Amino acid sequence: xxxTVVVSHxxxxxxxxxxxxxxxxxxxxxxxxYPGWTWVTLPSGKAGWAPxxxxxxxxxxxxxxxxxYSARELDTTLGQQLIVHNELNEWLWVENRDGEFGWVPxxxxxxx
Numbered sequence: 001x002x003x004t005v006v007v008s009h010x011x012x013x014x015x016x017x018x019x020x021x022x023x024x025x026x027x028x029x030x031x032x033x034y035p036g037w038t039w040v041t042l043p044s045g046k047a048g049w050a051p052x053x054x055x056x057x058x059x060x061x062x063x064x065x066x067x068x069y070s071a072r073e074l075d076t077t078l079g080q081q082l083i084v085h086n087e088l089n090e091w092l093w094v095e096n097r098d099g100e101f102g103w104v105p106x107x108x109x110x111x112x
Contacts, residue, residue, distance in 0.1 A: 002112040003092070005080040009108045011073035017048035018072075019065040025050070027061050034105075036089030038063075051088050074102025081112060 019025065019042060028039035031049060038055065040063065041047040048071040055063040074094060076082070082104070086093035091103045 001084045003082050003084055003094070003109040004112045005076040005078055005082065005104075005108060006110045007108040008078050009073070009076045009104050011075055011102075013048055013071060013073060015046070016071035016073065017042055017046050017050070018068075018070040019050070020068055021065055023065040025055065025063045025065060027055075027057070027063050034090050037091075053088065070102075072102040074100060074104050076104055076108065082109065 017040070024043060026041040028041065028047070031037040036052050037049045038052050039047060040050045040055070050069055050071065054065060054067045054069045056066050057063045074096060080096065082094040082096055084092050084094055087106065090106045092106050092109065093101065094104055095101050
C-alpha cells in the first residue's frame with residue numbers, strides 16, 4: 001500500500017535498539033500513547049520501545065524476543081510518498097523512495 005506523509009516526523013531515538021529471536025530483554029513501562037508497545041532494555045543497557053507482539057513474557061520484568069526487530073524510525077517530510085510493509089499498534093513499517101526502511105506513526109500519513 002502506498003501512503004502520503006501529511007505531517008512530517010523526526011525520530012526522537014537516533015540510536016535505535018534491535019533484537020533477534022531468543023534475545024533476553026528487561027521489561028519496563030508500557031506506552032500509554034501507543035498501546036501495544038513496551039520499553040525494553042537489552043543486556044548491553046541500550047533501551048527503546050518494542051512491540052509486545054514481538055515478545056514472549058517470561059516474568060513481570062523479563063521477556064524473550066520472538067521475532068527480528070529494529071526500532072528504527074524514518075524521518076519524513078510533508079508530501080513524501082512511502083510504501084507500507086507492516087502495520088502494528090498505530091505505527092507503520094515503511095520504505096521511502098531511496099530504499100530506506102523505518103517506523104512512522106500512522107497518524108502522520110494518509111492513503112495515497
